Amino acid sequence: MIRKIIRIDKEKCNGCGACAVACHEGAIDMIDGKAKLVREHFCDGLGDCLPECPTGAISFEEREAPEYDEEAVKAAQMPKRPNWPVQIKLAPVNAPYFDGANLLIAADCTAYAHASFYRDFIRNRVTLIGCPKLDQVDYSEKLTAIIQSNNIQSVTIVRMEVPCCGGLETAVKRALQNSGKFIPWQVVTISIDGKILN
CATH class of the missing domain: 3.30.70.20 (Alpha-Beta Plaits)
Known part of the structure; x- marks a missing residue:
């Protein structure tokens, strides 16, 4: 037609x-x-x-x-493979929902700051969340293992505009580099008033 x-x-x-x-x-x-x-x-x-x-x-x-x-x-918008747990430090390295997944790695605060977070980011993605400031941990080793061990299709990083979220972005970038895989990725930054900045 x-x-x-x-x-x-x-x-x-x-x-x-x-x-x-x-x-x-x-x-x-x-x-x-x-x-x-x-x-x-x-x-x-x-x-x-x-x-x-x-x-x-x-x-x-x-x-x-x-x-x-x-x-x-x-x-397509109905969640097909809900993943649990969602905290990076609690997530398994291998799980069926990672196979062919578009991975969303988000700072804890983003879902509360951006009103349509599910529609704009979680839908059709497997979600992992964390806060390097509160957890006081470098997620890169765990994320490297997840990316290396699974057929991840893409990675979207959603962070707040505040400096502490830089640790999450850095950890994901390091994990992508250390994985040895070429996977499309993007970073989306949310302002403190909930707007998408990029």
């Missing part, structure tokens, strides 16, 4: 991931550092992603595309 759907210009895309976060349907993924419309039948054509793109890489086009499938979107 011919319908309105988004188009992403790879040349203009800077890989910030803001559109993937803004897409409530989960139609966009980050692949090789660029945004890509990977589930055309999830794109409702309303364009929540457009105003979030800082480079103007997203536009609308009319073209042949599968019909928007609201039921498939709802089914």
